[in-house]
Amino acid sequence: MSVEQHRADVGQLLAELIEGGSPGRGADGRPATATGVEVVPVGEALGRVLADDVVAPEPLPRFRNSQMDGFAVRAADVAGASADAPVVLPVAGEIAARPGRPEPLAPGSAVRIMTGAPVPHGADAVVPVEDTDMGTFNREAPRPPSSDAVPGDHGRAAPGDRELSPSDLRGRAGPAPTGADPHAGFDAAVQVRVPRTSGDFVRESGSDVGAGDLVLPAGTVLAPHHVAAAAACGIGELPVRRRIRVAIVSTGSELVAPGEPAGPGQIWDANAVALAAAVRAAGGVVAHTERVGDDEAAARETLRRAASSADVVITSGGVSQGAHEVVKEVLADVVFRPVAMQPGGPQGFGRLDGTPVLTFPGNPVSTQVSFVVFLRDLLRRAGGLPPVGERRAVVGPDGLPDGGLASPSGKRQFLRGRVREGRSAGGAGLPAVDAVGGPGSHLVASMAAADVLIDVPAEVTGLNAGDEVTILPL
Ligand SMILES: Nc1nc2c(c(=O)[nH]1)N[C@H]1C(S)=C(S)[C@@H](COP(=O)(O)OP(=O)(O)OC[C@H]3O[C@@H](n4cnc5c(N)ncnc54)[C@H](O)[C@@H]3O)O[C@H]1N2
Numbered sequence: 001m002s003v004e005q006h007r008a009d010v011g012q013l014l015a016e017l018i019e020g021g022s023p024g025r026g027a028d029g030r031p032a033t034a035t036g037v038e039v040v041p042v043g044e045a046l047g048r049v050l051a052d053d054v055v056a057p058e059p060l061p062r063f064r065n066s067q068m069d070g071f072a073v074r075a076a077d078v079a080g081a082s083a084d085a086p087v088v089l090p091v092a093g094e095i096a097a098r099p100g101r102p103e104p105l106a107p108g109s110a111v112r113i114m115t116g117a118p119v120p121h122g123a124d125a126v127v128p129v130e131d132t133d134m135g136t137f138n139r140e141a142p143r144p145p146s147s148d149a150v151p152g153d154h155g156r157a158a159p160g161d162r163e164l165s166p167s168d169l170r171g172r173a174g175p176a177p178t179g180a181d182p183h184a185g186f187d188a189a190v191q192v193r194v195p196r197t198s199g200d201f202v203r204e205s206g207s208d209v210g211a212g213d214l215v216l217p218a219g220t221v222l223a224p225h226h227v228a229a230a231a232a233c234g235i236g237e238l239p240v241r242r243r244i245r246v247a248i249v250s251t252g253s254e255l256v257a258p259g260e261p262a263g264p265g266q267i268w269d270a271n272a273v274a275l276a277a278a279v280r281a282a283g284g285v286v287a288h289t290e291r292v293g294d295d296e297a298a299a300r301e302t303l304r305r306a307a308s309s310a311d312v313v314i315t316s317g318g319v320s321q322g323a324h325e326v327v328k329e330v331l332a333d334v335v336f337r338p339v340a341m342q343p344g345g346p347q348g349f350g351r352l353d354g355t356p357v358l359t360f361p362g363n364p365v366s367t368q369v370s371f372v373v374f375l376r377d378l379l380r381r382a383g384g385l386p387p388v389g390e391r392r393a394v395v396g397p398d399g400l401p402d403g404g405l406a407s408p409s410g411k412r413q414f415l416r417g418r419v420r421e422g423r424s425a426g427g428a429g430l431p432a433v434d435a436v437g438g439p440g441s442h443l444v445a446s447m448a449a450a451d452v453l454i455d456v457p458a459e460v461t462g463l464n465a466g467d468e469v470t471i472l473p474l
């Protein structure tokens with residue numbers, strides 16, 4: 001049985017699951033949301049695949065607000081300001097970033113304003129506090145501007161004039177507007193030393209996104225900056241692709257949990273951890289994991305529990321030619337057959353109590369390669385994720401014996417490899433890939449040095465430096 005045929009059969013077995021969970025298109029071409037969708041709190045949506053477009057229910061920013069801590073003004077009032085000839089404006093209180101609406105700003109005046117606070121009607125620019133004498137900013141006792149300020153001259157300061165008092169300013173500026181805080185009224189003055197034009201340091205409502213505008217398209221794999229955008233729009237829940245629920249059963253009386261002491265003849269269960277991690281990395285959810293020994297009755301019970309708790313069951317071990325192949329014994333509706341690949345030769349697919357089951361061989365490299373070759377992209381597709389792309393690379397000399405590595409004829413090999421980015425080999429600028437760790441399917445620790453599988457076609461009988469190959473990222 002070829003890898004392609006087995007892959008097609010597995011695809012068929014899982015077709016219903018994948019179509020139900022995949023972002024199919026509705027009649028209008030938009031992703032359908034009727035099936036395979038669940039709603040999750042925005043704070044828990046990280047890594048999920050968005051099932052529908054997210055549009056802004058309101059403009060962002062919601063209201064015109066200040067970009068700086070400073071003074072809201074009419075730009076026209078400070079158009080002629082300079083360091084030598086500051087414009088002096090009476091200060092009508094303070095507007096902080098707090099609930100509520102500020103009073104309008106009267107012509108010829110300023111109001112202290114904090115970053116994010118609403119800019120009052122009548123103001124069209126903000127002068128950062130650094131561009132003023134900062135005289136009143138920190139709520140010091142009202143303090144007249146420095147001695148070079150002058151009243152009456154359109155607020156323009158002139159050297160040598162007498163100091164201003166708040167009452168001077170009050171008289172000059174006319175009736176005080178009702179400010180946003182108890183300091184409302186013309187209680188002090190500020191010198192503006194830099195001219196401003198309309199719009200300076202004002203963040204207009206809708207300048208980020210308008211009401212009804214698209215913020216996140218369906219299919220977005222939600223990263224922190226995506227959920228931040230949704231939250232900023234006030235969206236508390238997001239529709240996301242449902243994740244396929246996978247149950248994992250590792251079999252073998254020799255297995256103990258990692259972290260537990262292992263006695264003679266015992267080994268630590270790597271496959272349950274490997275498969276659970278692989279499922280999660282492919283956008284699935286691990287609904288159940290259980291380890292069971294080589295006892296048929298116990299295995300039957302375990303497998304039925306797994307089948308009843310998930311959309312699909314994966315098993316590891318118990319499928320070759322030994323005396324205690326419990327998976328083979330228990331699963332009557334599973335086709336067991338050798339696939340022409342290495343590692344991962346003994347494969348099975350079928351159902352238990354109606355639930356699709358895939359049986360992977362127990363050798364830990366074989367289990368992991370089986371997942372990559374037969375299940376990874378199907379799970380990704382079900383969850384709305386793109387397939388993991390294959391690449392081409394050129395085999396480097398490292399890791400190969402002199403004269404190359406023999407590859408069994410008629411079996412597709414998936415060797416472990418490490419890509420040397422930046423070290424191109426071959427004419428087409430392809431990356432170099434070195435074989436690492438050896439081909440044995442028990443070499444699970446050595447596999448940790450790999451970042452790809454090197455796909456050696458069935459008809460190829462040897463791998464040599466300079467050969468062009470397909471690589472699959474791990
Ligand atoms: N006479 C034959 N023997 C074997 C054949 C064959 O065709 N004829 N095929 C070999 C190949 S290839 C593979 S792959 C394995 C598949 O064996 P099983 O799927 O039955 O797996 P087990 O026998 O249970 O275990 C194999 C190996 O892997 C270790 N193992 C099992 N589970 C785990 C786990 N969860 N974590 C870590 N390691 C695990 C187990 O201890 C064995 O060493 O069969 C060959 N034999």
Ligand code: MOO
Nearest residue numbers: 343344345366441
């Ligand atoms: O097919 Mo097995 O997976 O080679 O070790």
